[in-house]
Amino acid sequence: MSKPTVLIVGAGIAGPICAFWLSRAGIPTTVIERAPELRKAGQQIDIRGNAVKAIERVSLEDVIRAKTTKESGLNFVNSSGRIQASFPVDGNGFTSDFEIIRGELNQIFYDASEKDTEGRMFRFLKVFDPAPETFIFKSCIPKQHKVVFCTPFFLTNS
Numbered sequence: 001m002s003k004p005t006v007l008i009v010g011a012g013i014a015g016p017i018c019a020f021w022l023s024r025a026g027i028p029t030t031v032i033e034r035a036p037e038l039r040k041a042g043q044q045i046d047i048r049g050n051a052v053k054a055i056e057r058v059s060l061e062d063v064i065r066a067k068t069t070k071e072s073g074l075n076f077v078n079s080s081g082r083i084q085a086s087f088p089v090d091g092n093g094f095t096s097d098f099e100i101i102r103g104e105l106n107q108i109f110y111d112a113s114e115k116d117t118e119g120r121m122f123r124f125l126k127v128f129d130p131a132p133e134t135f136i137f138k139s140c141i142p143k144q145h146k147v148v149f150c151t152p153f154f155l156t157n158s
Contacts, residue, residue: 016113042102
């Protein structure tokens, strides 16, 4: 029996990490993205609780910590610049010592997927028409997939 192949539609945070785990389990995957390149924009993400455990399981904690924002806390100041309230980094408040820009985290997951897995390639999508379920890739031969993971945002114009 041949291994199932999985098509992951979307190279945001979830797509590359999903490819990482599926490929680690021996399941060939292809990740496609409609944007012409990886998106670097986004807000800070605080990694806490179970997310820290997940990062440890993929052995990326050191890589991610090296790219954190180095947040030192949050101060509210008045018009004179005098501190009125201070919230230090403590892991439970407004700020965390494990905070990273979304685009940086996405790049780390993307890189980990590319170098640590086999049997999948990242391709950027030229055309996706959900009605006939047609995928046309830039510079590649179409391929059959047994399973497709697709984010709902992929079908929007955002």
